[in-house]
Amino acid sequence: MITLALYYAFACFGLGLLITLWRVVFSPSIPDRILALDTMVVNVIALIVLFGMITGSGLYFEAALLFAMTGFVSSVAYAKFILRGDIIE
């Protein structure tokens, strides 16, 4: 049963990743693109954690944690660049 639920979650987040990718490519404005990229990172984190569950290895959490950190920092840096034209003031 867990395996079935795992595959369902894989399908959901994979589809979500495709939708956000579509949004990144065809986005109406730049803030929209940041939002799509940020959502993409969240989906990727979920996929990594699911993959870690299937393989039963704890190694993937480091990757998920790193994705969470770099995703946050890059989204904020991108938004800040648009806001001020400068990242570190």
Add this chain to the structure above:
Amino acid sequence: MITEIIIAALLAIGGTFGLVGSYGLVKLPDLMTRLHAPTKASTLGVGGVLLASMADAALRQGTVSWHELLVTLFLFLTAPITANFIAKAHIARAMPREPLPPTGTARDWATLDLSDEPVMPQLTPPGRPGRPS
């Protein structure tokens, strides 16, 4: 058995919310409404998956795995900040065309305020000008 059902349910809930969050990006009409979908649904989506992973580790190896809690906490703390920055970028780019409500105080919204005075909440003590009535 019950643990298995709980894990499967958490996975299903997490997957569904994650998909709805991404779908909201396409479905909702403008940026400010789109901002609502991923910041919420994705955090609960990933939160559900991480909780499931934690329960799974506890069931299979009999040890409590704390990494998931760390990732969840990190996502919950950072999601509002990212949303706020995207909203500010949107306001700075699009606001002359789209009117905002008045602040009800002496100064404009921080993103649109171009004066040299610092943006700082503590400067005005209660009862001084600049405080909303």
Add this chain to the structure above:
Amino acid sequence: MLRKLLPHPGLTLLLILTWLMLVNEFKWGSLVFGAMLGVALPLLTAPFWPDRPLIKNWLLAAEFVAIVLYDIAKSNITVALIVLFRPRAKLQPAWVTVPLDLQTPEAITVLAGTITMTPGTVTADISADGRALLVHCLDGADPDAVRDDIKARYESRLKRIFE
């Protein structure tokens, strides 16, 4: 002396806990290393931290966290239903101005984060003098009710926790 060595005891404790969670199992060696980090990092970053006690009432803070977690779960269901089943034309997004009674920047930050995480509302901006928040509602048929709800449910509690 102790005050000088540990300028922020809460931060030290948080760093030790975070390190232990990163290591993912309890070992005395990690505890020692975590304690070293917990002493070194606050000392190095002390100039960046406000030196006043932040949370006055821990019991109320725990209650606040529970309320917010419950609201996050509820908000997710509400927003998911709106995203899935409401046609575009029937959406009523609205801007709401929330005047603030809170004074300290930390309390205002927590309030803004809480608003973003809960039912259909996102904090977009703060007024330059820090006396009002700009909030965007996904379903803002009654903006005044949203504002009163935020003030009664979160702000009054935060005022008692922080001030």
